[in-house]
Amino acid sequence: MKNGTAQQLVISGVGGQGVLFLTRLLAEAAMDKGLAVFTSETHGMAQRGGTVISHLKVGDFTSPMIRPGCADGLLVLKEENLDLHAGYGRAGAWAVVNSRHPVPSRQGDCPLEVATVDAFGLAREVASPRSSNLVVLGRAITICRDMFCGPDDIVRVLERRLAGDEQRLHKAVTAFRAGMKAQQ
C-alpha cells in the first residue's frame, strides 16, 4: 500500500441512480492502485427511491464512515441532496452537483467549492439517462486535481466490470467522457 494517500468522498443521490455502482467503481480503482479501501452504503428500505448516501475512504482508516467536516469531496447526483450532505465537507472541499443551472459555492459553516454538470441532460444526449452517475464522476475527476485515481483507472474498472456487455460499456465510457469534457 502506498503511504500518505488518504481521501474521503461522499456520494449522494436517491435510490436507483447508481450511487452504489459509483462507489464500487471508485473503490475498485483504489484497490487497483494498491490502496486500502472502506465504503459504507445504504441498502434495503431506503433504496426504494429514498435518499441514499455512500461513504468512500481510501487510505489508512479503521472506520467505514466519514465524520461531518472531514470529506475531501462530494459527488451529488441529485441537487436537493447538496443541502442535506454539504456538512460532510471539510473546509475547502469540492462538490460536483448534477444540476442544469449554476449552483453558487457555499460559504459559512461548511464552505464548499461547487461545480455543476447537467448530468441528466448530457447522459440522455450521448448515452442513456441511466448513465448520469458517470457524467458526474467524469466532471469530478476533471476538477479534482489530487484525486487518488485518474480517468484511465476508471475506464479500466468499467471495462472489467462491464466485460461482455459491449453496449453498456460503450454507454458508460461515453457518459464518463462527456462529463470530463463538460464545462459550466
Place this chain on the structure above:
Amino acid sequence: MKPSRLLLLGNEAIARGLVEAGCAVATAYPGTPSSEILPAVARFRADEKLGGHVQWAVNEKVAFEIAYAASISGLRAAVSMKQVGLNVASDPLMSAAYMGAKGGFLVISADDPGPHSSQTEQDSRLMAMMAKIPVLDPASPLQAKQMVAAGFRLSEEFSIPVLLRPTTRVCHSRQDIELSVPAPCELNPDYRKDPLRWAATPKFRFKLHGELEDKLARIAGWEATRPVQLNRARGGSLAVVASGVAAAHAAEIFKALGLWENLPLYQVLQPYPLHTDFCRKILESCESVLVLEETTGVIEMQLASRGQVRGKLSGDVPSVGEILPEDIEQIVAGFAGVKVAARRIQQAPGRRPTLCAGCPHRAAFFAIKKAAPKGVYPSDIGCYTLGLNLGAVDTVLCMGAAVSQAAGFHHALKNRAKQPPIVATIGDSTFFHSGIAPLVDSVVQKVPFVLVILDNSTTAMTGNQPTAASGWGVNGESLARVDLAAVVKGCGVGFCRQADPYAIKEFAALLKEALAYCRDHGPAVVISKRPCLLDLRRRGGNWEPKQVVVTEACDGCGFCVTQFECPALVLAEGDKQVVLDTMVCTGCGVCVEVCPKKALEVVG
C-alpha cells in the same frame, strides 16, 4: 487465477469466512442487513467447487433447525438472519443453548441500529445473554470474516452455539480483503443417537443447564476472544472500552483528538460473557471507564460498578439510535476533557421511500381503497409496507401479523354499530413465512375479512430472493414449487381468487365480491398476481411498456400524485399540469385508469 484480494461487502466477508472455515450447511431467511450472506456463500462455494448444502428456508425458525441438525450430526453449520428474525428463531435457540453443538454452529444475527430498515433496534447480544451463549461483535468486514473462524473453534471447543452479531455498518461496508484457500469441508457426518442430550426431558435439561453455566464460566477466560487494547497508551485513571463498529470509529477519533498515545482504548471482541479477569482488572485500575457499544449496554451492565462506569446506563451515551462517529467524537472528547467543535449533519428528512414506478402493489392498494374506502387495513413486512404513503396500510407489527391482526380487529370492533370492512395485505414470501397459521385460525373462527396476498413472485424488499412458489433456489438450482392458492384452500378458505391488479376496475370488483362473501362465510382471499417489475427486468422477462402522455385535460388537481404517488408523476409547486418523468416511468399504464379527469392517455 482469481485475485487474492477482493472488495467485499461485510456480508460477503462473513460468507467467505464460512466457506474458508469448511461450513457444510448454511441456511437463512432474507432480511436487511443480513440478506447478502447466503447468496455469497453459494457463489464462493460454487467458485471453489465445494459440496455441502445452502438454502433459503421458509422462515428463520426453519432455517435454524435445519442448520442445527447438521451441527448435531457433527458438521459445521451456520444460519443467518436479521435481528427480528432471531425472535422467530428464538424458540430453538433457547433449547439449543442447553443441548449444545457438536459440529461448530454459528448463528449470525445482523442488528440494525438506527434503525435503517427494521422494526426495532433490538440488540441480539441480549438474546445471546438470555440464551446463555457467547456472542462475537465484529468492527469491520475483515474482522467479521476472522470471527467466523474463531466462532467455529469456540463452538466446537465448548460444544455450544455461538452468535455472531454484525451491525448494518459492518454488513454494508466494503473493505479490500485478502482471500485464503478454503479448509477442506468435512461432509462426512458423525450422527450418533444420544437421546438423553438431544431429546432431553426436564430432569436432564436441569443437568444441561448446569453444564451450560460451567461452559460460560470457562468461555469468560478463553484466550482467543479476550478483549484487545488497540493502542499502546499506558493506563492512567481513565480507559475507553468499545465493541463493534464503535471501536472502529473510536480508533480514528482517538488519533484525530490526539488521545491515541495517552488514553487506553480496548476493544471487546466477545461482549458476552465478558472476560472475568478483564472486568476485574479494568475496574481495579481505573477510576472511570467509558463504554461505547450498540445498541444496549450489554458490556456496561457486566462491568458491575455503577459509580465507575460511564455509558448508556449513566446517560453519557444515547440509548436510542446508532452511535455515529460524530457522536463518539463528542462523547470521547467530553470524557477525556479535550475540546472539539460540535459538527453534526442535521437529520433532514430527505426523500421518503416509495413503491417503485410500475409496482403492482400500488395498483392493488388503489383498488383496495376504492373497494373498501372506510376499511381497516392491517398490513405486514415488505415493500408493501410503503402502502402507508397511499393511506392503504394502517398497521405493521411483525411478519404474519396482518392476518392475526385482521382477526383481532374484527373481534375488537364487532360491537360497533357499523362494522368497518377489514382488508389485510401480506406479501407472498411473508405469507409462507408466518401467514399460514393465523389464516387457519381465522378460518376456524369464521372471521369476516379479506386477505389480499400481494403475490409478486419474489421476496422483493430484501433483493429479490426466491419464495416457496418460485421453483428455484439460492444457486439458481431447480426446486419444487408450492402452489399458493392450493395452500390457501388447504387452510380451509372457501373463497380464493386470483386477479391482475393492473386491471384496477376488475380487481376492485373482485374485492367487493370477496367482501360480500366474507360477511357470512369467514375469510376470503384475493391473490394479487403480478411480478415485481425490478425482478422481471433483472431476469429478462417479457415486458412491453406502454407510452403514457399527459393531455390538455390535466388541470393539475394532484389526485394522481397524492392518491397514487407514482414517482413518475410529478407536480412541482406552481406547476399547472402534472409532468410525466419519462426516465422513471415504466409504462405500466395503470395511472390512465386512476386520473379522474381522463387526462392521462396511452398513445401508440
